[in-house]
Amino acid sequence: MRLLVTGGAGFIGANFVHQTVTTRPGVQVTVLDKLTYAGNRSSLDPIADRIEFVHGDIADAALVERLVGGVDAVVHFAAESHNDNSLADPWPFVQTNIVGTYSLLQAVRKHQVRYHHISTDEVYGDLELDDPSAFTEATPYNPSSPYSASKASSDMLVRAWVRSFGVRATISNCSNNYGPYQHVEKFIPRQITNLIDGVRPRLYGSGHQVRDWIHVDDHNSAVWEILERGRIGRTYLIGAQGERDNKSVVQLILEAFGRPADDFDHVTDRPGHDLRYAIDSSLLRTELGWTPRYSDFRTGLAATVQWYRDNENWWRPQKAATENAYAAAGEKVL
Ligand code: NAD
Numbered sequence: 001m002r003l004l005v006t007g008g009a010g011f012i013g014a015n016f017v018h019q020t021v022t023t024r025p026g027v028q029v030t031v032l033d034k035l036t037y038a039g040n041r042s043s044l045d046p047i048a049d050r051i052e053f054v055h056g057d058i059a060d061a062a063l064v065e066r067l068v069g070g071v072d073a074v075v076h077f078a079a080e081s082h083n084d085n086s087l088a089d090p091w092p093f094v095q096t097n098i099v100g101t102y103s104l105l106q107a108v109r110k111h112q113v114r115y116h117h118i119s120t121d122e123v124y125g126d127l128e129l130d131d132p133s134a135f136t137e138a139t140p141y142n143p144s145s146p147y148s149a150s151k152a153s154s155d156m157l158v159r160a161w162v163r164s165f166g167v168r169a170t171i172s173n174c175s176n177n178y179g180p181y182q183h184v185e186k187f188i189p190r191q192i193t194n195l196i197d198g199v200r201p202r203l204y205g206s207g208h209q210v211r212d213w214i215h216v217d218d219h220n221s222a223v224w225e226i227l228e229r230g231r232i233g234r235t236y237l238i239g240a241q242g243e244r245d246n247k248s249v250v251q252l253i254l255e256a257f258g259r260p261a262d263d264f265d266h267v268t269d270r271p272g273h274d275l276r277y278a279i280d281s282s283l284l285r286t287e288l289g290w291t292p293r294y295s296d297f298r299t300g301l302a303a304t305v306q307w308y309r310d311n312e313n314w315w316r317p318q319k320a321a322t323e324n325a326y327a328a329a330g331e332k333v334l
C-alpha cells in the first residue's frame with residue numbers, strides 16, 4: 001500500500017508514522033507537512049530513511065493533487081490543533097482545517113483514493129460534570145471553540161463528499177491523546193516541562209474540567225483498524241475510558257516528580273472552556289474488535305514523563321516561546 005499521511009511531523013501523525021513503519025513494513029509512507037510551529041521534522045529522524053517527506057501545504061491544490069494521484073490511501077491528520085490559539089487568531093484554523101480538507105477531498109474524489117479523516121470528540125461540544133452519559137456517533141454536533149467548529153466543518157465536508165460524489169471515506173473522532181512528541185503548549189507536556197524547569201503546574205480555572213485520556217498509540221491502532229476494515233461512510237468514536245479531571249492529572253504528574261499534591265497554581269480560565277468530554281467507543285470495539293493496550297493511565301503517564309526527561313533536546317527549542325505566548329495572552333496566577 002502507498003499511503004499519504006498529512007501532518008506526519010505533528011504529535012499524533014508522527015506517532016502514526018512510527019507505528020506504521022514498525023507494524024506494517026510493506027506500506028510506503030509519504031508525509032505531507034507544512035512544518036508550522038507545531039510540526040517538528042526531527043520527530044521523524046529515527047525513521048527518516050524509511051519514508052518520503054514532502055514539505056508543503058494541504059491547501060496547495062496542485063501539490064495535493066499530484067501527491068494523491070500517486071497513492072492508494074490518505075490519512076489526514078494535518079490541522080491547527082490548539083484551542084487556545086484558535087481563540088487568539090481563528091483564521092489559520094479556517095484556512096487549514098476547512099480549506100485544506102476541501103483540497104484533499106477534491107483530490108481523493110478525482111483519483112478515487114481511499115480517505116480517512118482524523119477528527120475530534122470536541123465536535124460534540126461538552127457534557128455537564130454530573131451528566132453520566134457519553135458521546136456516541138449519534139450525538140448532534142455542537143462545537144464551542146473556533147478550533148472545534150473548524151473540525152466540525154471539515155467533518156461535514158467529508159460526509160457531503162461521500163454522499164454526493166461517492167468518495168470512499170471514513171471519519172474518526174477521538175478524545176484527548178497523550179504520549180511522546182506532543183507539543184509543549186498542550187496540557188500534559190506543559191506541566192511536565194514546567195516541573196523539569198522548576199515551575200509549578202498551571203490549572204485553568206477550577207481544574208474540575210474532565211478530559212477522556214487515551215494513549216496516542218491506542219488512537220493510532222484504532223485508525224489502522226478503521227482504515228483496513230471500517231465501513232465506508234461511517235464515523236467511529238475512539239476512546240479508552242480514561243476520564244480524569246485536570247486537577248487529578250496534575251497531581252499524578254506531581255507525584256511522578258516526588259512533589260506535594262497541592263504544589264500547583266490556578267490561572268486564568270480559558271474563555272468558553274468545555275467542561276467534560278466522554279467517549280462511548282462501543283461501535284469500534286464491537287464492529288472492528290479494537291481494544292486499547294494502555295489500560296493504566298498512571299503507567300502511561302509515568303512513561304510520558306520519562307520521555308520528556310530523556311528528550312529535552314526535542315522540546316527545549318519551543319518552550320520559552322510557548323510560555324511567552326501564554327503570558328502575552330494574559331494568563332495570570334489567580
Ligand atoms: P499537532 O498540532 O501536533 O500537529 C499538526 C501537524 O499538522 C503539524 O505537523 C503541522 O505542521 C501540520 N500542519 C498544520 N497545518 C498544515 C497545513 N496547512 N498543511 C500541512 N501540514 C500542516 O496536532 P495533533 O495533536 O497531532 O493532532 C493531529 C490531528 O488529530 C488533528 O486533526 C486534530 O484535530 C486531531 N485530534 C487531536 C487530538 C489530541 O488530543 N491532540 C485528539 C483528537 C483528534
Ligand code: DAU
Binds near residue numbers: 210
Ligand atoms: O478532545 C480532543 C482535543 O483534545 C483535541 O481535538 C485537541 O486538538 C487537543 O488539543 C485537546 O484539546 P483540549 O483543549 O482538551 O487540550 P489541552 O491540552 O489544551 O487542555 C486539556 C485540558 O487542560 C483543558 O481542560 C484545558 C486544561 N489546561 C490546559 C493547559 C494548556 C490547563 O488547565 N492548563 C494548561 O496549562
